[in-house]
Amino acid sequence: MKVLVAVKRVIDYNVKVRVKADNSDVDLTNVKMAMNPFCEIAVEEAVRLKEKGVATEIVVVSIGPKVAQEQIRTALALGADRGILIETDEKLESLSVAKALKAVVDKEQPQLVILGKQSIDNDNNQTGQMLGALTGMPQGTFASEVAVDGDKVNVTREIDGGLRTVGLTLPAIVTTDLRLNEPRYASLPNIMKAKRKPLEVVSPADLGVEIKSTQTLVKVEPPAERSAGIKVGSVDELVEKLKTEAKVL
Amino acid sequence: MGILVVAEHDNATLKGATLNTIAAAKAIGGDIDVLVAGQGCQAAADAAAKAEGVAKVILVDDAAYAQQLGEQMGDLVAELGKGYSHILAAATTTGKDFLPRTAALLDVNMISEIVKVESADTFARPIYAGNAIATVQSNDSIKVITVRATGFDPVSAEGGSASIENGSAVADKGVSSFVGEELAKSDRPELTAADVIISGGRGMQNGDNFEMLYKLADKIGAGVGASRAAVDAGFVPNDMQVGQTGKIVAPNLYVAVGISGAIQHLAGMKDSKVIVAINKDEEAPIFQVADYGLVADLFEAIPELDSKL
Ligand SMILES: Cc1cc2nc3c(=O)[nH]c(=O)nc-3n(C[C@H](O)[C@H](O)[C@H](O)COP(=O)(O)OP(=O)(O)OC[C@H]3O[C@@H](n4cnc5c(N)ncnc54)[C@H](O)[C@@H]3O)c2cc1C
Ligand SMILES: Nc1ncnc2c1ncn2[C@@H]1O[C@H](COP(=O)(O)O)[C@@H](O)[C@H]1O
Numbered sequence: 109m110k111v112l113v114a115v116k117r118v119i120d121y122n123v124k125v126r127v128k129a130d131n132s133d134v135d136l137t138n139v140k141m142a143m144n145p146f147c148e149i150a151v152e153e154a155v156r157l158k159e160k161g162v163a164t165e166i167v168v169v170s171i172g173p174k175v176a177q178e179q180i181r182t183a184l185a186l187g188a189d190r191g192i193l194i195e196t197d198e199k200l201e202s203l204s205v206a207k208a209l210k211a212v213v214d215k216e217q218p219q220l221v222i223l224g225k226q227s228i229d230n231d232n233n234q235t236g237q238m239l240g241a242l243t244g245m246p247q248g249t250f251a252s253e254v255a256v257d258g259d260k261v262n263v264t265r266e267i268d269g270g271l272r273t274v275g276l277t278l279p280a281i282v283t284t285d286l287r288l289n290e291p292r293y294a295s296l297p298n299i300m301k302a303k304r305k306p307l308e309v310v311s312p313a314d315l316g317v318e319i320k321s322t323q324t325l326v327k328v329e330p331p332a333e334r335s336a337g338i339k340v341g342s343v344d345e346l347v348e349k350l351k352t353e354a355k356v357l
Numbered sequence: 358m359g360i361l362v363v364a365e366h367d368n369a370t371l372k373g374a375t376l377n378t379i380a381a382a383k384a385i386g387g388d389i390d391v392l393v394a395g396q397g398c399q400a401a402a403d404a405a406a407k408a409e410g411v412a413k414v415i416l417v418d419d420a421a422y423a424q425q426l427g428e429q430m431g432d433l434v435a436e437l438g439k440g441y442s443h444i445l446a447a448a449t450t451t452g453k454d455f456l457p458r459t460a461a462l463l464d465v466n467m468i469s470e471i472v473k474v475e476s477a478d479t480f481a482r483p484i485y486a487g488n489a490i491a492t493v494q495s496n497d498s499i500k501v502i503t504v505r506a507t508g509f510d511p512v513s514a515e516g517g518s519a520s521i522e523n524g525s526a527v528a529d530k531g532v533s534s535f536v537g538e539e540l541a542k543s544d545r546p547e548l549t550a551a552d553v554i555i556s557g558g559r560g561m562q563n564g565d566n567f568e569m570l571y572k573l574a575d576k577i578g579a580g581v582g583a584s585r586a587a588v589d590a591g592f593v594p595n596d597m598q599v600g601q602t603g604k605i606v607a608p609n610l611y612v613a614v615g616i617s618g619a620i621q622h623l624a625g626m627k628d629s630k631v632i633v634a635i636n637k638d639e640e641a642p643i644f645q646v647a648d649y650g651l652v653a654d655l656f657e658a659i660p661e662l663d664s665k666l
Binding site for chain 2: 228232234241246250267272276280326329331342343346349356
């Protein structure tokens, strides 16, 4: 079974982003970039499926600028077999990304497509579901367990009230939640080996898709700052403050 | 052109988040219809008809929507939503699951988790774990939006008298099915609706120690939450996670116990009215957002707090 994994290049999750002085956007100059954490979990899940003999080939795809090759190489070092970069410097919104991914799905015919549930930059949580609608595939979003069984997959999903399991007919889409697995680190030999794995670069036009923007970023502002309050010296003082000053007890 | 709000419900009851979503629809302005899709969900539809500001309730009562699976809901909302200018759902795990499918079927983009309505086409939403607020203008013909409940005060659950109209189901493609569910059973208030929340982190050390927090919470009618580290370590179930990728809460009082205050955790609670932090490390970043910080060993402070309330 072929597995397609979508990985996105984003700001490293440890970096606290700053808003530009002119409020036009966030400032990403000289900021450390990395693979979106949920995409790392997606790659790891695919690699585990391959180790179990369920997956036969893992293809990773990213849409973005030339430098996104770094994140594809990381995925290759983690165990993916080959990569595809759909290179574009255009501003990306989820619908265009989903359309580009659909073109890759049409060409590659994977049985399972694994995406992260959410990009940690735009916090959208949209692309996997959109791809599901465009391809007509069912989806197991926010997955904490994936069990492939013949031509079906059971996905346990993290929902607000607890856990829910859905049964999907393959081909299907899975979006990863945090507890699906703990991604491994790439070993040095595997990083070296990844440099020789195939990485195809195509343009959106090659795939017959147009990257279109339908949203205008009017402005980006820092959130209302919360200033640190006071330190209390004892539990008694805390109770007293909560009762008489904050009046929340 | 009107606004279609997709109700959040469990067939028997209308969930509170629906009222916050209707509030966002009111801020946009226009006739508001509410879709209640489920099975045996008449009671939820009746409740929706009583909510303030609702013009009409569309009830689709069909086995296909019993568990509101994303595929079926996505198709139904795209079909019924075609004639509206806006389609809104609460940013819950149900809304987040089906609404992007609806958007793609309508060939439009979606705007996730808005916290403010600037105008009928312009909305504010947090990005980068809440470290920036983006104002986004949509040029799409239909605006498809999830609403973060903490950004909008709910409309009143009473006082409305909307008509209820039956809508019909759309064909099920038969590629997904419901297998089972493990729902957390708790008499404590739901996190997204709680007035007071006490959350524990890795500092709690194990699941048994959470009993201290449950006991204290029950005394003051609080909900209990957790950091991702506490959930990952298996101390407590996933539905208790607060943060960028868990629940977004804004209670009157949030007490963080043994939580360091990572940006991903802060993203879920920093709009709380009053924040208390109890942590033995005085350098912990949680103190930078806390109104009242107590540097103490939680294993001493929590029992003492319990005895004094
Ligand atoms: C993509 C992504 C998404 C994430 N989403 C979330 C999310 O939604 N929610 C979330 O919470 N995290 C999230 N995280 C994880 C986050 O980065 C932190 O790792 C996590 O919040 C840490 O949890 P913690 O504060 O409980 O643990 P720690 O950071 O280990 O802090 C434990 C704290 O307990 C204190 N402590 C220990 N013992 C005691 C004691 N006896 N008395 C008092 N204090 C004590 C310590 O001083 C320390 O400050 C996410 C991370 C990533 C990469
Ligand atoms: N530009 C992109 N290239 C590849 N995959 C992407 C891209 N954008 C989003 N995705 C995938 O979609 C998931 C959810 O992203 P989002 O809908 O932006 O929150 C990510 O974790 C990726 O798996």
